[in-house]
Amino acid sequence: MAEVPVSFSSLILIIPLFLLPLLHFIVRPKPVRIPIKNRHVFITGGSSGIGLALAHLCAKQGADVTLLARNVAKLEEAKHSIKLATGRDINIFSADVRDYGAVKRVVEEAGTIDVLVCNHGVFVPQELEEQELEEIKFMVDVNLMGTFHLIKAALPGMKKNRAGRGPGSIAIMSSQAGQVGIYGYTAYSASKFGLKGLAEALQQEIIANNIHVSLIFPPDTETPGFAEETKRRPQLTSIIAASSGAMKPEEVAKKALSGIQSGTFIVPCNFEGFLLSVATAGLSPQRSYLMAFVEVITAGVIRLAGLFFQWNWYGSIEKWYATKRIS
Numbered sequence: 001m002a003e004v005p006v007s008f009s010s011l012i013l014i015i016p017l018f019l020l021p022l023l024h025f026i027v028r029p030k031p032v033r034i035p036i037k038n039r040h041v042f043i044t045g046g047s048s049g050i051g052l053a054l055a056h057l058c059a060k061q062g063a064d065v066t067l068l069a070r071n072v073a074k075l076e077e078a079k080h081s082i083k084l085a086t087g088r089d090i091n092i093f094s095a096d097v098r099d100y101g102a103v104k105r106v107v108e109e110a111g112t113i114d115v116l117v118c119n120h121g122v123f124v125p126q127e128l129e130e131q132e133l134e135e136i137k138f139m140v141d142v143n144l145m146g147t148f149h150l151i152k153a154a155l156p157g158m159k160k161n162r163a164g165r166g167p168g169s170i171a172i173m174s175s176q177a178g179q180v181g182i183y184g185y186t187a188y189s190a191s192k193f194g195l196k197g198l199a200e201a202l203q204q205e206i207i208a209n210n211i212h213v214s215l216i217f218p219p220d221t222e223t224p225g226f227a228e229e230t231k232r233r234p235q236l237t238s239i240i241a242a243s244s245g246a247m248k249p250e251e252v253a254k255k256a257l258s259g260i261q262s263g264t265f266i267v268p269c270n271f272e273g274f275l276l277s278v279a280t281a282g283l284s285p286q287r288s289y290l291m292a293f294v295e296v297i298t299a300g301v302i303r304l305a306g307l308f309f310q311w312n313w314y315g316s317i318e319k320w321y322a323t324k325r326i327s
């Protein structure tokens with residue numbers, strides 16, 4: 001009996017032929033579109049950097065925007081600049097996300113939220129051994145606990161009033177340092193990695209309420225916060241972080257908004273971020289069967305690429321400590 005020849009090239013055709021329909025069938029949660037126009041978008045840390053750029057973008061697209069941050073002068077300035085640029089009035093509230101009572105009062109006063117963007121964040125890079133415990137706690141309290149406070153305060157209203165309002169979204173601003181640990185970011189990375197666990201579990205809890213979670217992972221972004229950060233960033237942190245190209249806040253805001261609107265769970269912002277999202281896909285939900293296909297097909301080779309990055313980073317660390325010992 002003649003053997004059926006299964007050539008390499010026919011395998012290349014057969015695998016996608018079976019895999020794509022299978023992935024199309026199994027990816028969960030199912031794809032969704034989240035509108036922005038005429039919807040209430042609540043952005044924390046919206047008075048500066050990425051949050052401010054996102055607020056401008058949402059206002060331009062006809063959303064009712066509310067901002068929360070601490071500094072009143074910066075909030076007023078943001079309100080003024082958005083009015084000038086878009087002609088739209090926005091609401092501003094001053095509160096510290098570490099204060100649950102204050103957050104709850106603001107959320108109640110602001111009215112039902114359709115899209116909650118937890119973007120506030122603080123970053124003070126330093127080696128763990130040098131960093132004061134107080135500063136470590138500060139980052140965890142603002143970045144991680146602050147996000148818990150917001151979601152806990154906003155969720156009952158978002159759930160209760162969802163019927164008739166269309167799909168809702170909870171978007172959380174992480175960082176590429178929330179996908180891979182980086183020298184000088186022990187506390188910051190921990191606070192941002194924590195957000196991933198929160199987001200994955202939360203999505204399962206609120207999918208039945210038609211609320212969709214997006215986790216956004218920007219690289220270094222040229223914001224006022226970043227300008228402050230670079231003043232004291234360890235050299236090695238900058239060297240390793242430079243593996244991913246820097247972005248402007250407006251570019252990050254654009255990626256973030258399109259990720260939110262497509263209900264994408266993991267939202268990368270640049271090409272390195274795309275590689276990172278494939279490399280760290282783990283057991284995160286994936287709505288796109290095409291992205292799922294890329295993840296499945298490239299799993300081995302992307303791990304190899306990740307190992308090369310680590311090889312390069314450990315090389316930099318070795319070199320840096322060697323020159324330090326000489327001087």
Ligand SMILES: NC(=O)C1=CN([C@@H]2O[C@H](COP(=O)(O)OP(=O)(O)OC[C@H]3O[C@@H](n4cnc5c(N)ncnc54)[C@H](OP(=O)(O)O)[C@@H]3O)[C@@H](O)[C@H]2O)C=CC1
Pocket residue numbers: 044045046047048049050051068069070071072074095096097098119120121122123142146173174175176217218219220221222223224225226
């Ligand atoms: N810039 C970067 O390189 C990157 C940033 N990110 C993340 O993006 C987010 C925004 O960063 P970026 O735009 O650079 O930051 P900025 O420092 O420019 O702005 C931070 C915003 O958060 C607000 N904020 C800070 N602390 C609190 C608090 N305790 N309570 C309420 N609001 C607070 C600030 O207002 P106020 O001080 O008045 O409270 C401000 O509006 C952060 O989560 C950050 O971790 C992620 C990757 C890279």
Ligand SMILES: CCCCCCCCCCCCCCCC(=O)[C@@H](N)CO
Pocket residue numbers: 123175176177180182218219220221226229240241242243244272273275276279302303305306309
């Ligand atoms: C296959 C694997 C691909 C790997 C690509 C790797 C790129 C990693 C770069 C990490 C950059 C971290 C920047 C953090 C920015 C930030 O959050 C601070 N500026 C504080 O705001």
